[in-house]
Amino acid sequence: MIALLAIIIIIIYLIIIGLLIYGFDKVEHFKLQDLPPKTKFSIVIPFRNESENLPKLLDSISKLNYSKALYEVILVDDDSEDDSVSIIKKNLDTKFSNKSFNQSDVIKIIKNNRTSNSPKKDAITSAIAISKFNWIITTDADCVLPKYWLDTFDECIQINQPNCIVAPITYHGETSFFNRFQTLDFLSLQGATIGGFGIKKPFMCNGANFAYRKSEFISVNGFEGNNTISSGDDIFLLEKILSRDVNKVHYLKSKKTIVTTNPAENIDQLIQQRLRWASKTSNLNNWFAKFVGLVVLLGNLACLASILFVFINYLSLKIAIALFVIKFSIDFLLLFKTTRFFKQENLLLSYLFSSLIYPFFNVSIAFLSFFKSYQWKGRTSKK
DSSP states (O other), X not given: OHHHHHHHHHXXXXXXXXXXXXHHHHSOOOOOOOOOOOOOEEEEEEESSOTTTHHHXXXXXXXXXXXGXXXXXXXXXXXXXXXXXXXXXXXXXXXXXXXXSOHHHHEEEEEOOOOSSOHHHHHHHHHHHHOOSSEXXXXXXXXXXXXXXXXXXXXXXXXXXXXXXXXXXXEOSXXXXXXXXXXXXXXXXXXXXXXXXXXXXXOOOOGGGEEEEHHHHHHTTTTTTTTTXXXXXXXXHHHHHHHHOGGGEEEOOOGGGOEEEOOOSSHHHHHHHHHHHHTTGGGOOOHHHHHHHHHHXXXXXXXXXXXXXXXXXSSOHHHHHHXXXXXXXXXXXXXXXXXXXXXXXXXXXXXXXXXXXXXXXHHHHHHHHTTOOEXXXXXXXXX
């Protein structure tokens, strides 16, 4: 009976991940066509205690290829306790002083207007309230933006006329095993995100590279209905926009839009980050998102349980090995396609060891998320 249950779980896991792999290939690569730029963007970037990361972000903004007349940057200070604001002002004076445009027209710093239990949602709402343009793009203060970021978004908008765009993001930084492990984990989420779009079941996005019309944000009443939940500024908004018209939400599969960000610096930060992400799951309305999350959890749990059941002679070693090989292989295929798109194939050298650790990590985070609050940016939050 136990062997049959484990086999059924892994078969369902195989089918779901297989569908996402199929969907990954169905999403076509978007290629720039050198169209004259037309779209005007308001780039919204909340920040809190990001003095170390802001210089790199601002440097990447200064190198954007897009016309300065067609975008603005709104940096929202969420009660920073370090010298983030002064660093921004110093960098602006240095990097933009010789540019042929009015710095204050392009880049603004505002204070967050706190009205809910979610500081980041309040920050985004505060920025949108004063934004000049109809297209909003959100990113994070620890990110680095690619040169043709806005050009690619613009052409996608001109060609496809979407209301919302989800775009890729990955980690940069040192190549220690710890960083490779969490990057592989993160890329598996990116692969699943792309795959969901390919099978017409979009269910994930990342607020560090997320765009939507301001009119759409207003039409769905922004974050109303989920602003008691501290996280989820991206996924809950995506759900609301999808409910209006799923065909108007596009995935921008282009290497020229890949935003990079920092991995967690240590195990505690990684756990807190994953707890923050897991805290959103129970509040999702998208049944497919919940189903995929449950299947992934059960697949990893089945692998762990198989070890125990082999030792107590409830499961044969051959079946346990077969189940692991099936899961290992289908996960590898999704990661192979994803790392190839992100040009991070070298990470696969750590895949074998990471795949042995990951079931313990995934199940532990899922278990802890039911009981433990998380800390983020010096604040303790509940789900």
